[in-house]
Amino acid sequence: xxxxxxxxxxxxxxxxxxxxxxxxxxxxxxxxxxxxxxxxxxxxxxxxxxxxxxxxxxxxxxxxxxxxxxxxxxxxxxxxxxxxxxxxxxxxxxxxxxxxxxxxxxxxxxxxxxxxxxxxxxxxxxxxxxxxxxxxxxxxxxxxxxxxxxxxxxxxxxxxxxxxxxxxxxxxxxxxxxxxxxxxxxxxxxxxxxxxxxxxxxxxxxxxxxxxxxxxxxxxxxxxxxxxxxxxxxxxxxxxxxxxxxxxxxxxxxxxxxxxxxxxxxxxxxxxxxxxxxxxxxxxxxxxxxxxxxxxxxxxxxxxxxxxxxxxxxxxxxxxxxxxxxxxxxxxxxxxxxxxxxxxxxxxxxxxxxx
Numbered sequence: 034x035x036x037x038x039x040x041x042x043x044x045x046x047x048x049x050x051x052x053x054x055x056x057x058x059x060x061x062x063x064x065x066x067x068x069x070x071x072x073x074x075x076x077x078x079x080x081x082x083x084x085x086x087x088x089x090x091x092x093x094x095x096x097x098x099x100x101x102x103x104x105x106x107x108x109x110x111x112x113x114x115x116x117x118x119x120x121x122x123x124x125x126x127x128x129x130x131x132x133x134x135x136x137x138x139x140x141x142x143x144x145x146x147x148x149x150x151x152x153x154x155x156x157x158x159x160x161x162x163x164x165x166x167x168x169x170x171x172x173x174x175x176x177x178x179x180x181x182x183x184x185x186x187x188x189x190x191x192x193x194x195x196x197x198x199x200x201x202x203x204x205x206x207x208x209x210x211x212x213x214x215x216x217x218x219x220x221x222x223x224x225x226x227x228x229x230x231x232x233x234x235x236x237x238x239x240x241x242x243x244x245x246x247x248x249x250x251x252x253x254x255x256x257x258x259x260x261x262x263x264x265x266x267x268x269x270x271x272x273x274x275x276x277x278x279x280x281x282x283x284x285x286x287x288x289x290x291x292x293x294x295x296x297x298x299x300x301x302x303x304x305x306x307x308x309x310x311x312x313x314x315x316x317x318x319x320x321x322x323x324x325x326x327x328x329x330x331x332x333x334x335x336x337x338x339x340x341x342x343x344x345x346x347x348x349x350x351x352x353x354x355x356x357x358x359x360x361x362x363x364x365x366x367x368x369x370x371x372x373x374x375x376x377x378x379x380x381x382x383x384x385x386x387x388x
Contacts, residue, residue, distance in 0.1 A: 039064070041201050042084060042093050042168070048103055048161055052096045056083045057201055061242035072101040072120055079127040079134075082233065086202020087276045087312055088171045091133030094124045095164040098141045103157050113153050117145055117160075129324045130285055130353050132277040132314045137167055172204035174309040174367035175211045182212030182272065182307055182365040183219065190223040190269045193259060193297075196230045196287035197239035198274025198307065208307040209274040210244065212365065217249050225251045226262060230287060232333045232350070256289055263300035271297050272365070275308040282358030282374035283320025284308075288351050294360040303362040310366055310386045313379065320355035328352050 041055050045068075052069040058081065059065040067083055069075050075097030078084050084093050101120030105113055121138040128134060144163045148156050186192060192213065199210035206214045213225055225244055230236035237253050244251040254262065262268050271293060277285040284290070284306050297304040317323055330348035334340060342348070363372035364379075371382045 041089050044096055044165060048158055052093065052100065054078055054084045054093065055201065057085060057239060058083050060238050070100065072097050072124060075100065076124060076127050086198065087131035087133040088203040088309060090128065090131050091137035092168045092171060092204060094134050095137040095141050095167045097124050098138060099161045099164050102160065108153050110153060113156060114145055117142060128326055130276050130326045133311050136311050168204050171309065175203050175206040175208065177367035178208055178307050178309065178365055179206050179211030179215035181369055183215040185270055185305065186212055186216040186221060186223050188221050191226060191267045192223060193226045193268045193271045194240060195228045195236060195273045195290050195293050197235040199240060199243050201239050201243055202274065209272045211307065212272065213249060214247065225249060226268065227251055227253050228256050228259060228289065229253060230289060231256055232336050259293055260296045263296060263302050268302050271302060271304045272307055275306050275312050276353060277323050278308055278313045279317045279320050279323060280315045280379060281319050281376045282361060282379050284356045284361065285320060285323045285353045286356065288354050291354040291356045294356045298360050304360055305363050305365055306361055307365040310368060313383055315383060320357060323355060326352040
């Protein structure tokens with residue numbers, strides 16, 4: 034039995050219910066839940082990283098769209114659809130890089146417009162059902178990613194991961210961590226090395242917390258230590274998540290991922306990315322076109338309270354970087370492993386997934 038954290042995001046109750054999120058800013062010292070009953074609470078939870086990880090953001094936004102329309106009093110269908118558009122436009126401003134956010138909101142808009150014979154009450158209930166389907170589909174995709182990727186992890190392997198792409202970032206098992214959960218359940222013995230992931234330490238606060246809780250052998254290291262481990266021959270492969278994958282296979286992920294990929298290439302260590310098909314953005318041709326979110330410099334100067342830099346020093350604080358496809362051995366998806374990574378192989382995989 035796989036032991037994973039409580040659900041990172043879930044809908045509680047009926048249409049008059051709420052969205053419950055794990056406040057990931059409180060981990061690992063406290064397991065605190067946020068109860069969201071309106072879109073403002075959802076927007077701020079996404080913006081301040083209480084909920085993070087591309088799939089979890091998409092699920093949360095879809096549920097936030099339901100919160101935004103359920104109390105709409107007008108019984109005219111077009112009025113409800115206009116309200117839905119306004120809510121989705123607002124939620125889309127919370128963070129710019131993770132494509133699942135926009136994918137989920139667009140799916141909610143499209144779904145509502147398919148209910149041409151339904152009254153307002155039925156559309157509201159239908160939107161809730163659709164948001165729950167997005168959540169359930171993501172859970173199934175994470176399990177499939179785990180099944181496809183587990184075979185990369187052999188007995189005695191050392192696996193490096195960066196940031197958190199586990200159960201906390203998705204509906205269930207995660208993306209990058211899903212193969213680790215499944216390999217562990219299969220009885221394989223291996224060690225995970227988790228980068229701390231500066232500046233907000235998602236690797237140390239989140240990945241180390243959930244893997245150790247699941248009984249998986251995990252060792253934490255500072256971001257700058259990965260190269261030394263690879264030189265010592267202790268890393269056999271790298272698996273990270275993704276927030277957006279361009280049509281050519283370039284990957285946007287947490288800042289520092291590109292550095293890990295370059296180091297892995299230099300040491301002959303295979304570098305894999307794990308992501309559901311919903312994270313692919315075929316309308317973005319290359320990584321150069323992916324918008325990169327710039328965060329508040331205070332996350333570097335005093336990310337957890339005490340100052341760790343002069344108060345007036347300039348800071349460069351992108352939330353993500355882009356790893357070019359040529360550094361990626363393969364992309365583990367819910368439909369299989371894309372290998373090698375190119376425009377052609379990505380397009381073929383997406384056509385297969387669509388069918």
